[in-house]
Amino acid sequence: MDTESSKSLNTSDCDYEIKNIDWISCKDFTVEAGEQHIRQYMDTWDIKHPGWLYSVQFLQEQEQEFKKQYHYRVQWSIPTQTDPIPRATASVYFIIEISTIKPNTLPVEVHFLIESTRSRHIPGRTRFREKWLMDVLESKTLLMDTIDF
Template identity: 45%
Template sequence: MTETQSEAIQQNRNDKMERNEAAELSLLVKSLRFERQLKEELENPPPSMMDSTVWGLCRGFTIGQGHFRIQAYIKTWDIKPVWVYNVDYLRPELDDDFKIHLYRAIFMAPTARKPIGDRVNIYFAMEISKTEPGAPVEVRFILESRRLIHTPGRSKFSEKWLTDITETKALFQRMMES
């Protein structure tokens, strides 16, 4: 394979990753909006499944606090210590009465043979009400290339989700090289 072909393949991968990220973030935002609409349509909306002591209340929410809370939540996951991760703030999405803050946690399991391993992105959305400061922060997350949206407290994270994604990427890489 020539260097030009290799660069073209890498650019194609980067473009696909950007499109996938946009699609996954869009799904998270749509999910929060849909649940909000459902609650508004119900006569007696159920209390939030979110524990306000864990995620906090909309009043006084900061981007840094969201970052810290996501890191604390990830630490509760039953995953091996080989997984290293970093949490980044991406951007806000504005609605009339709500602001949705988007974050990305990038996971990697480096080894001696592959110190920069395959990345796995997990996207988080934190919805903050502008009109109800005493409401709990609503949080959802989605893994890259997956369509199932998870809610902390309702979903138990599985390390297998991370390994499945890295194995799929490795398989795809081998297919591209042959």
């Protein structure tokens, strides 16, 4: 069930394979399994900088009319020897949805958002870009540099 799957995206300037995983079925879902699958999915991302570290935190469960949503936050940072606790982090918010009206043998539905953006990304349809994380870190660092504490 946890094998990697992918599809190709043809663009004018290159061919790029958008990677995905086989997400857990609704009936087998637990908060812990959700976290495990998020980690597995993020392992498919093309991250170039070797210093990135992240932590995953379950935030909340929300009951809606025909589904349940499970919200997670993944905080990314690049700690260094001179800055072991970075001043800025970049968060990626994952939402895992379980339908209460569709067959529970179907996989969960997943989407994610990058902090400070409104675009909703869907695994297997969106090519993750490390630049999104770097942009958040740079914005926060620039803002902090303008404030005197």
